[in-house]
Amino acid sequence: MHWVRTRGRATAPYGLGLAAVLVIPPLLNIIPGVAPGYVLYLVSLALIYAVVAIGLGILVGHTGQISLGHAGFFAIGAYASALLTLRLGFPFVVAVLVAGSVSAAIGFLLGLPALRLSGPYLAVATLGFGLAIPQLVVWQSSWTGGSSGLHGLPLASLPLGAFTIVFRTDQDYYYLAAAVLIVLTIFARNVVTSHTGRAFVAIRDSEIAARAMGVDLVRYKTTAFALSALYAGIAGALYAHLLHGISPEDFTVLLSVDFLTMIVLGGLGSIGGALSGALLLTFLQNALTRLPVVHDFKNLYIVVLGVILILTIAFFPQGLAGIARNSRLRWATRTLDRPAGAGQIVELGERSGVR
């Protein structure tokens, strides 16, 4: 009986996720008063952000290395794919893969100084990195288009043997973003449950202990950076082709903070948390713009973001994932007529999460 439950728990979210992906488009056509195209565009954006959040989660949540500059990797991916398709005529798929690799390579390079930096020092260094990338883009305006950006990106397409799928509508692109997210979610789950993932967690919990156990810090820290940058790079490439155009203003420090808020809100060290945090925050941002009473949306959003960060750390340090885990444990232990014992189990559940 035990194995059935654990198997069910591991696969059920994936089944639900897949079902949601397939059900959303037809559902939107039924609901009156919504523009399905716009909603699907918004969902695609949320899914793309979720890719970044999962990658950032591996770095921050699992490995314990903070980054306040992930918008930089996102920008690198976006610009790499935009330049490759526009200037060199690369096919979309190749451009996305190269963009991801370029971003991963830069992530690896940033991981090298990060070996010697920890905590606040690393936060400052990554913050600087995130600020530097848009500046470099503006500086090299002859081929990056400077502050006006790059526009008119070609449609995304996928060659399959004899014929090619072209992603023309918002719905097509939504399926593409969902497919990429699903693949990368499964990949991330496999990474964090493998020996690599355990090495990441060991580094997070105590670098000295991890080293004493034979974990190669150089290898695993740079791997975590590269992996996380790979996710952000691929997401950036998808973002560029979703909008068909990018400019340096899209990649501010605020975006890096958005990404961090997603994983903090969702729960550090949880892939499902990163995913739900990204979806929730993107929709929240959009919902706030629609409030009729708010004239000054930007300020409200910034304040809300700050409040979310502080309240989450103060009251739910494990985020949405922690809340879900606790209620699941409470539900599982509801029949036990031992309140004290039940309480202990809940506490154990909390402890097994991120410290």
Added chain:
Amino acid sequence: MLSVTPDILTDLPWGQLLVNGLALGSLYALTAFGIVLIFKTTRVITFAQGETAMFSTFVAFTLLTAFQLPFAVAFLLTMLFAGLFGALIERVVIRRISTTTVLNPVIVTVGLSLILLGAAGWIWGYEIRTFPDPVVGPPYHLGTVVVSQLNALIFVVTLVLMTVLFAFFRFSPTGIAMRAVAENRMAAQLMGISIGRMNALGWGMGAVTGMLIAPINYLDPSMMGDVALKAFAAAVVGGLTSLPGAVVGGLLLGIVDSVVGFEVPELRNTIAFALIVLVLVVRPGGLLGRHETKKV
């Protein structure tokens, strides 16, 4: 690419760039000083320092324009406000968060800075305002170098503040108590020393910087973004645990900034970032800081 040929090197107005750089560096040093003070007492590196300074500067602006107070009075009132405000932040937010992970303080102070940014935008709006000049008059000439009245004021204020602070930390009982806090927080607390006061001083410093930067950079909610990054860089380059380090780091960064800004203005932040990484890779504890060995 950055092409520094000998030709350009001799053509640069070095004296002027040095003076401008030192003025800018003084501002970075003041902000960095606040960051280091807070870090030393609470082990929290505040990503909200720039925003609290901005917020205080808006308070000063309101005092100056709506209440028509003289600059010196507004200056002192604002410092008082910033100190109280900082103490409030420390009591309500910083003290409550657990510092068992390094992530928590970073996340919380980032959150704090967002709230302040949004609130300032809300209260005062995003239009760019000119902050009243604290001093007016013709600039001073030292040979070919021009020193504006404002830059002169910045030098004087920085010099006076630094001298007062160094004397304070060296000779006054409170200052020595504060150093004890920085040295060993728990032992100091057990001796009955208040940690909050040193924090208030750290936050108060930010207000001074804001009021001196606003006349140069204009006044708007995002005015401190750049300065805060440079101040971080300065604090980190000098060593987060060293107060003189913050000053050295600030002045160094100001000069680099002024020279780079003259040559390739687009790359000012990039160079600052490269400098942080470079210094930290060579000396992980900063130029004058101690590298802390981690305890198991």
